[in-house]
Amino acid sequence: MYHIPVLYEASLDGLAIRPDGVYVDCTFGGGGHSRGILAKLNEQGRLFAFDQDADAQRNLPDDERVVFVPQNFRHLQRMLRLHKITQVDGILADLGVSSHQFDEGARGFSTRFAGPLDMRMDRRQASSAVDIIRDYSEQQLHKLFEQFGEVTNSKTLAKQIVQERRNLPYATIEQFKALIGPSVKGNPNKYLAQVFQALRIGVNDEMGALRDMLQQVPAVLKKGGRVAIITFHSIEDRVVKNFFRQGSFEETVDNPFMPVAKEEVFRIVTKKPITASEEELKRNPRSRSAKLRVAERC
Template sequence: MAKKQQPRRNETSSTGDDAGYHVPVLLAESMEALNIRPDGIYVDCTFGGGGHSSVILQHLGPKGRLVAFDQDEDARQNLPDDDRLLFVPHNFRYLQRFLRLNGITEVDGILADLGVSSHQFDEADRGFSTRFDAALDMRMDRRQELTALDIISTYTELQLHKLFEQYGEVTNAKTLARTIVQRRTNVPMKTIEGFKQAIRDIVKGNPHKYFAQVFQALRMEVNDETGALKDMLQQSPKLLRPGGRVAIISFHSIEDRLVKNFFRRGSFEEPEENPFANNEPEPEFNIITRKPVTAGDEELKRNPRSRSAKLRVAEKR
């Protein structure tokens, strides 16, 4: 038997105990987008503080089910005592594998809130934030081996150039990559402060913004964030029932573009400008959001992190 449901709370506020761990963005909008059925099966790919999950559970009846993924072991502390919830402590790129291991072949909705949780930024020893001095780590899943220090220490100049350019949109990505390679054997870069000091003389513009872009690029590479997103999106059409919805909240232009292209064409590439080409496959989704949904003024005041959030939603045909 499912636990007795609590009275439904205001869906635009933080729910449960997530406020100190992570404030969910576009909460009301994503819940509306999922069009939740009380007896449906739903997936929260990024459980985090449990903010989105707690509201999904409020919508579900006794027969509904929620599968929550999170590769960060810290997320376990936020699990509610609810036997309708199945927690999977792995990356959502393995979505289909773990659903099938638990006897689930189809679901009614998939939600993913990409990026980093407030908790991960606020935990100094995780190495995500430029505000603290700690080891250059940045692993969301601390079981994996690759860290930000490994990237700084071993990547070639070309590899570093490309990742800073693509993932961080760093203005002088080439100079940054060359500087790291030239100095890493003689200048200590094992910590956040050491790394920042090693490259401080080539910083362009606002230092806070510059380092934020550099750290974003390293984090995305450490955790293969775009690769995991692609893997999950490719599995979603096979897992969703007809009429089921997938809702993705992204914070980076690369991620938003991947989601948009996949929803529209089932691929991640931009279409070729060929007016005579007519060989695109029939799309598997109906687009629910022609333009991405963004945060309103009230949410922007309450949670500045929502400023760059974009929600896209599609429905399985």
């Protein structure tokens, strides 16, 4: 299977789909969530499916209501405008890496396979994980592993990479694992998963793309429309939670002498994030860290 859609029922319920509405699946992947949306739409309904990974296009259903957009969802508003769409009824984003990407050794996402140290979701982009290992300074690497991988000894790891990258090859997963071997602490599988997560987020600028997309949601979403976002680690979840609460990333300074009436952008639908049931966890262990948050445009 290409990808088992995570929190499938909960995310579709969260969108409160209107049969004649216009919807966006920001992360088409295997098309599981998209098929669920299409099943709830009538002939007037439309779905825009975004995915920067060319492999995803193979999963498109033969359905004239679907428009595939082969782009990163950070270009949400611009791409919709190209299709003469200014506002939509709902937006879904499943920020997890697809099972297909993890299970395809040549993509370099997983520590389980021998393959190139790549990790690009969009293979049209120039730089891969190898370029980060080669070009980042010790300080940049330290920050990357600390922020995006929560690696306990990120400073030591960064130093190890900078010292050894001149002497040891690192173009493949096996070579990279050998290069960082002396820095591995605790459970090797967990440690490597954290390191690979940080590299993947860095290669694909996942946090930058998420912020870019979220900032466009208030303008793109109709009043009463809903946005449902599934995250897989605490950094993403925090960004989504704060944006839903504030409606922007702008820092607001409270001035008791000049109170400003703040416009409510979203109504929070999920007071607490929805997580996978025991049944779903048994069926799909990768759903363990998934959190769904839903908000409605005021």
